[in-house]
Amino acid sequence: MSHVLLRHRDIPNINRLDxxxxxxxxxxxxxxxxxxxxxxxxxxxxxxxxxxxxxxxxPTGMKWSFIxxxxxxxxxxxxxxESEPGTFKDRxxxxxxxxxxxxxxxxxxxxxxxxxxxxxxxxxxWELAAFLDEKIAEMEEAGYxxxxxxxxxxxxxIYTHLGAGAYICGEETALLESLEGKxxxxxxRPPFPPSYGLYGKPTIINNVETFTNVPxxxxxxxxxxxxxxxxDSAGVKVFSLSGRVRKPGNYELPxxxxxxxxxxxxxxxxxxxxxxxxxxPAGASSSxxxxxxxxxxxxxxxxxxxxxxxxxxxxxVIVLDDTVDIDWVINKTIKFFKHESCGKCTPCREGNYWMxxxxxxxxxxxxxxxxxxxxxxxxxxxxxxxLCALGEFSTMAVVxxxxxxxxxFKKAVKA
Amino acid sequence: xxxxxxxxxxxxxxxxxxxxxxxxxxxxPLLYLAQREEGFITKSAMQxxxxxxxxxxxxxxxxxxxxxxxxxxxxxxxxxxxCTDLPCALRGADEFLNNLCGNLGIKVGETTPDxxxxxxxxxxxxxxxxAPMFQTQGPDGIKYHELMTVDRTMELxxxxxxxxxx
Ligand SMILES: Cc1cc2nc3c(=O)[nH]c(=O)nc-3n(C[C@H](O)[C@H](O)[C@H](O)COP(=O)(O)O)c2cc1C
Ligand code: SF4
Ligand code: FES
Numbered sequence: 001m002s003h004v005l006l007r008h009r010d011i012p013n014i015n016r017l018d019x020x021x022x023x024x025x026x027x028x029x030x031x032x033x034x035x036x037x038x039x040x041x042x043x044x045x046x047x048x049x050x051x052x053x054x055x056x057x058x059p060t061g062m063k064w065s066f067i068x069x070x071x072x073x074x075x076x077x078x079x080x081x082e083s084e085p086g087t088f089k090d091r092x093x094x095x096x097x098x099x100x101x102x103x104x105x106x107x108x109x110x111x112x113x114x115x116x117x118x119x120x121x122x123x124x125x126w127e128l129a130a131f132l133d134e135k136i137a138e139m140e141e142a143g144y145x146x147x148x149x150x151x152x153x154x155x156x157x158i159y160t161h162l163g164a165g166a167y168i169c170g171e172e173t174a175l176l177e178s179l180e181g182k183x184x185x186x187x188x189r190p191p192f193p194p195s196y197g198l199y200g201k202p203t204i205i206n207n208v209e210t211f212t213n214v215p216x217x218x219x220x221x222x223x224x225x226x227x228x229x230x231x232d233s234a235g236v237k238v239f240s241l242s243g244r245v246r247k248p249g250n251y252e253l254p255x256x257x258x259x260x261x262x263x264x265x266x267x268x269x270x271x272x273x274x275x276x277x278x279x280x281p282a283g284a285s286s287s288x289x290x291x292x293x294x295x296x297x298x299x300x301x302x303x304x305x306x307x308x309x310x311x312x313x314x315x316x317v318i319v320l321d322d323t324v325d326i327d328w329v330i331n332k333t334i335k336f337f338k339h340e341s342c343g344k345c346t347p348c349r350e351g352n353y354w355m356x357x358x359x360x361x362x363x364x365x366x367x368x369x370x371x372x373x374x375x376x377x378x379x380x381x382x383x384x385x386x387l388c389a390l391g392e393f394s395t396m397a398v399v400x401x402x403x404x405x406x407x408x409f410k411k412a413v414k415a
Numbered sequence: 416x417x418x419x420x421x422x423x424x425x426x427x428x429x430x431x432x433x434x435x436x437x438x439x440x441x442x443x444p445l446l447y448l449a450q451r452e453e454g455f456i457t458k459s460a461m462q463x464x465x466x467x468x469x470x471x472x473x474x475x476x477x478x479x480x481x482x483x484x485x486x487x488x489x490x491x492x493x494x495x496x497x498c499t500d501l502p503c504a505l506r507g508a509d510e511f512l513n514n515l516c517g518n519l520g521i522k523v524g525e526t527t528p529d530x531x532x533x534x535x536x537x538x539x540x541x542x543x544x545x546a547p548m549f550q551t552q553g554p555d556g557i558k559y560h561e562l563m564t565v566d567r568t569m570e571l572x573x574x575x576x577x578x579x580x581x
Contacts, residue, residue, distance in 0.1 A: 083498045087541035123447075123484040124540050124550060126557040159432040165445055167538070181439035181468070183481040199437050240543070242502035248544035284501055284539075316543075318502055332501040336538050395540030 002233040004216050004228075004236050005209065006252045006414040008096030017138045026144055028218035029103050032110055035151050039065075045214060047222035048235030054170075054207030055077055055282065055313045057233070066194035067112040068202040075198040076117040077179070077205045081163060081170035083122055084315035086283035089250050090208035092239060094128055095214065097134045102158060104211030106145065109156050112204050116157050120175050120210075123164040131158050166183040167340040168186060172205045172387050174342065179268040185344045186388035193394040194302045207314070209238055229255035233301035243319035244271045260296040263319060274321040278405070281305055282313025284333045285393035288326065308401065326401045326408040331363040337394035348391030351382040355398060362412050372409045376402045419461050422448055426467075439468050442478055446485055449524040451554060455486040484552070491526040491533035493575060495568075499528075499536045504545035511547035512536060514565045518570075531579065532572060 002010045011020045011242050020026070046061025046131055048126045060281035067074060078101070082090040094101055109117045121129050136158050139145045147155045151273065161179055168174045169184040176198050178184035187246055197203020213235060217225045229235045233255035239262055242248045259279060263269065270276055276296070280286035287310040289295055305312040320329065338356040358375040361367040379395040386392055419426050425448055433440040435574035442464060449460035461475045468475075479485040486494075497515070499508045512534075519527055519534065526533040529549065542548045549568075560571065 019525070082541045086502045087539075088541040088542055088543055091541050122541070124557055124559075127559075159433070161440075162443065162447065164446070165484035166482050179439065179440060181442040181470075181478070183478060190426060199434065242543040248506070250544070262552070299581045318505070320505070324505070329501065332504055335498055339538060 003252050005093060005100070005212050005238055006250065007100065013228070014100075015035070015098050015135070015383060017099065017135075017142060024219060025099055025215075026103060028215045029106055029144060030150055032107055032218060033152055033154055038111050038113055040156045041107060041218065044222050045111070046211075048217045048225040049222075049229075050213055050225065051211065051233060051302065052207055052216060053201045053213075053237065053314060055084070055211035055285075055311075057312070060206060062212055063194065063206070064111050064204055066107065066192070067204060069113075071202050073111075073116070073193070073201055074112050074114040075201055076105065076112060077112040077172075077175065077198065077204040077413055078105050078117065078119045078208055078211055079170060079172065079175060079205055080119050080121040080125065080208045081165040081167075081175060081250075082125075082208070083170050084314060085333075086280070086318045087240050087244050087314050088238045088242075088316075089314075091125065091298060092127065092210050092250050093238070094125075094132060098132060099139070099214045100215055101208055102139060103144075105158060106156055106212035107214045108204060108206060108211055109158075110154065112202075116159070117153050118179060118198075119158065120169070120179055121160060121162055122169075126162065126246055128390050129160045129162050136160070144184060154373075165341070166270060167336075167341040168388075168390055171390060174203065174388070176203065183342075184227050185342045186390075188387065195247040214368040224232060230299065230304075232303040237300075239300070240316040240323045241319070242316070244274070244321040244324070245269070245319050246271055252382045256299040258297050258299050259291075259317070261315065263296070270319065270321050274323065275321045276319055277324060278316060278320040278326070278329075279398065280310075280318040280320070281315065282311050283316035284336050285313060285316065285396060286310055286318070287396045287401075288320075288329070288403050289403055325412065326405040327412040329360070330397050330401045331359040333397045334359045334394065337390065341390065341394070345387040345391065347382045348387070348394065349383040351378055351391065352394055354378050355394070357400070359376040362409065365412065369410075369411045369413055372402060372413060388407075417467075417551075418445060418448060419467065420458070439470060442468055442470065443477065444473075446479065450485060453489070454492060454554065455489050492531050492579075493537055493551045494533045495551055496535045496537040496540075496547055497549040498507075498538070498542070498546065499539045500539040500543075501547065502539065506546035508547045511563070511565065515568060518565055519571060526571075529576070531576060536558035 039393045042064045047103045051057040159290045160400050163169045164183050173187035174184040175206045193203040226234045241252045251266050276291045289310050334355045338352040341348050341352045379398040429444045439502050445464045450456050465472045465475045497512045523536050545567050547563050548561040
């Protein structure tokens, strides 16, 4: 089957404007601006069942319809912060198929009446930002961006903005603070960005992959999109597969593909033919899933993964084989979260400080059973008390690791 | 010297991205520009940027402190930042970094005696399928180096060294 998002794998040089155009590029954009009302664009996206690919799976069309039309101007922001350990899909999309992403961002901007859109990239994507700047300039030259597009009243500019190394800036309100030239710390919500966003103005924020779906949906129709995937989660998803598999990488597959198909059919199985011990389906923020045959045959969509006691998140699937100790895993994840906690609220800041102490003590063999109990207690105390989801994320692997893999911790404190 | 004098074109281009009344948004790109010169951001550069954007110096300094890609201290000309986060560590990143330390005769956080390379361990860089990997942060920006071996890394360092001597 040919790709919907990773089209550069089927069509060489699709990152060139002429090639993209020859393959149907910008047709949806032109049609939308010249023949459709903005709310019709939102309507098609709503009907398609597209859900946000940044982690939460929020229905995209519904989000767009929340834009406050009493307050102007409006802004649209593409979230290209991509910093969740295990996630590397947006980078491939932007490098390989940049125009489809930019066309999707433009369509989103038109749908909500924004004349300026920003792409917020993590600072490490320095070369990628320069590359996107070139692509944006080519679109301006070709008349796809700029003033009075296709002879209409509508104008749109797209700008890139580089972050500077802070995972929290992927959280949408922290991202907005950062874009405003402040420290990237989350805002208290409500109000939500569609009413109070960038510079206090109504703003729509979506993930890169979310936007990249939109041109295909407009071109082929909502029904076509819904014919892929599951009832719960329509369409295709780019799964970033990492860890102990033979062929790690991005795999674009319909929702409903099973873990087994992803790992064994597409990625060649586990290194050295070992068994899968655990899966983290949403990167370092995941709960740990204990893997057995039934789990491997579970279809991956938002609702079904939840029945395994985990979230699909941005579908950054990390595979752990039977040689991996879970106390080592959570020592790694907590090192990450301790480093990335923005420090704004006490439960997350202090909780991660203590979890870091305890996980490294346990992992280094100097811990006791009481340390494990205390660690579990600290993590559970944090849950439900943090200002943003980062605090919550930091507890997931710890709690599920200790509860679902008690033998690993027994071994760690005895040794 | 003010950035407006040394890099007038870049400054103008950066400021044009944001609404006039929100020029504070330009603080991050301007800090990158300032950092290009010496590999870290000097106090006078922070003053300059504060003045340009009508911010206080403390506000600018707090931004430098918040984001890990800004530095307020001199280090090696190139920062070699090896990802040792969970997915990379599952594919040998910790061993790679250890061996690299051995080869260079320095510890993580230290700089080679010639001042060329500072070795650092960093969090996920969105290249988890291409471990071991690192980025170099230097005068020419940030570059990714993926699926690396210690030998190839040593060759890269030699190439940097030779470019230096020219
Ligand atoms: C700590 C944290 C980090 C996040 N990082 C990202 C990210 O790197 N990219 C992203 O698209 N969304 C990220 N999100 C989710 C965003 O807050 C937001 O929900 C998303 O960009 C909305 O886009 P979507 O509806 O298209 O998914 C993060 C959330 C949290 C709490
Ligand atoms: S939960 Fe953590 S990251 Fe989120 S606001 Fe609080 S301290 Fe910052
Ligand atoms: S964990 Fe190293 S790049 Fe993602």
